[in-house]
Amino acid sequence: MRTIRRHRSATGTELLLGRCNRLRMSRVRMLLVCLCGMLAMALTLGFYLSSNDTSDDNDSIHMDDNIQFRVPDLIRDKLTHNPRRSTVAQIKRLVGQVNSGRLWYSLLRPILVERLPGTRGSRRVREHIYSHLEFLSAGWSLEVDSFNSATPKGLITFSNLLAVLDPSAPRRLLLACHYDSKAMPPASQTPDGPLRRFLGASDAAVPCAMILELVTALDVHLKVLKQQKSQVTVQLVFFDGNEAFEQPSPSDSLYGSRYLADQMSRTPHPPGAEHTTLLNALDLFVLLDLIGAPDPMFVNHFDNTVRWFDELVYAERRLHKLGLLSSHPREVSYFRKDLNLGPVEDDHVPFLQQGVPVLHMITTPFPSFMHTLEDTMEHIHSQTIENLTKVLVVFLAEYIGL
Numbered sequence: 001m002r003t004i005r006r007h008r009s010a011t012g013t014e015l016l017l018g019r020c021n022r023l024r025m026s027r028v029r030m031l032l033v034c035l036c037g038m039l040a041m042a043l044t045l046g047f048y049l050s051s052n053d054t055s056d057d058n059d060s061i062h063m064d065d066n067i068q069f070r071v072p073d074l075i076r077d078k079l080t081h082n083p084r085r086s087t088v089a090q091i092k093r094l095v096g097q098v099n100s101g102r103l104w105y106s107l108l109r110p111i112l113v114e115r116l117p118g119t120r121g122s123r124r125v126r127e128h129i130y131s132h133l134e135f136l137s138a139g140w141s142l143e144v145d146s147f148n149s150a151t152p153k154g155l156i157t158f159s160n161l162l163a164v165l166d167p168s169a170p171r172r173l174l175l176a177c178h179y180d181s182k183a184m185p186p187a188s189q190t191p192d193g194p195l196r197r198f199l200g201a202s203d204a205a206v207p208c209a210m211i212l213e214l215v216t217a218l219d220v221h222l223k224v225l226k227q228q229k230s231q232v233t234v235q236l237v238f239f240d241g242n243e244a245f246e247q248p249s250p251s252d253s254l255y256g257s258r259y260l261a262d263q264m265s266r267t268p269h270p271p272g273a274e275h276t277t278l279l280n281a282l283d284l285f286v287l288l289d290l291i292g293a294p295d296p297m298f299v300n301h302f303d304n305t306v307r308w309f310d311e312l313v314y315a316e317r318r319l320h321k322l323g324l325l326s327s328h329p330r331e332v333s334y335f336r337k338d339l340n341l342g343p344v345e346d347d348h349v350p351f352l353q354q355g356v357p358v359l360h361m362i363t364t365p366f367p368s369f370m371h372t373l374e375d376t377m378e379h380i381h382s383q384t385i386e387n388l389t390k391v392l393v394v395f396l397a398e399y400i401g402l
């Protein structure tokens with residue numbers, strides 16, 4: 001027992017000593033572990049701090065990289081952009097929102113007055129367009145951009161009306177028309193009859209009304225598009241001063257479009273960008289003009305936008321097959337790829353000259369009543385403009401992926 005006790009005692013002492021040693025060892029180990037941990041933390045912190053020390057450089061490199069990338073992105077993205085196909089049900093739902101009565105009475109009629117630049121008629125039409133867009137739920141950013149320009153009639157004040165759905169979006173699809181009317185001497189049909197003035201129904205009251213109907217029909221969808229912060233937004237431009245006061249020339253015509261193209265070429269986009277401007281943001285410049293006569297024909301004018309002209313052909317064909325167009329006897333009646341009539345001078349020219357891709361939707365040959373007092377509502381074919389608005393609804397919806 002003693003042996004056992006001694007042994008126990010001896011063993012206990014040894015154990016006690018061993019425990020003490022182990023305790024000391026474990027404290028040393030703990031100390032070492034703590035030191036190692038602190039060392040590791042210090043190294044990590046040091047590495048982190050040293051990373052942060054150079055983070056400005058790194059960030060600037062990344063930012064530079066981004067800026068470097070933004071330039072080709074604006075270009076590359078527009079070139080590689082593809083429409084998002086709508087289903088038959090979606091197409092029916094979208095074009096079902098086109099309201100020909102609203103287009104004809106609420107939107108077109110108030111534009112059918114003489115509206116020479118700088119006059120009360122011009123201001124009233126501008127207010128009509130502005131108040132309609134302001135009323136929509138999509139939340140357009142509206143701007144009246146006025147400027148003075150020398151003309152053969154002296155200094156005239158012109159006013160472009162601009163509407164952008166989401167000004168912060170990187171890219172834009174631009175839809176444009178001109179709302180001014182041509183200065184022409186009034187005349188009366190009978191010697192003592194009332195004076196008739198040039199109203200320019202097809203030139204270009206109808207295109208302006210079509211654009212208004214287009215964004216009205218798609219209002220709810222455009223509101224959602226804006227909320228989703230889409231990469232591509234929509235810009236509308238209602239140009240002033242398209243018409244010449246005398247014979248059209250580079251200095252006497254396209255007052256509004258020349259001014260806007262110049263303004264956009266001077267506006268950095270995104271804000272603060274050094275190498276890109278609002279012109280680079282334009283995916284496509286879609287210009288509507290001389291629309292409203294029955295049986296119109298539209299041809300492609302530019303090779304670099306032929307695939308977007310094809311989209312118009314395809315939209316017309318699909319709507320015809322679905323029975324959604326009226327007074328439309330043939331599958332492809334309006335948009336003709338088999339003809340090439342050459343370019344036409346219009347508001348797209350100042351943008352085209354700066355490299356903006358253009359889709360020019362202008363009736364060719366021109367309507368027989370162009371630049372005559374007969375360009376009135378009586379010569380406008382309501383089913384045609386309803387059909388063309390439906391084609392544009394499909395085109396726009398698929399372009400921006402509504």
Ligand SMILES: [Zn+2]
Nearest residue numbers: 182203243371
């Ligand atoms: Zn004209």
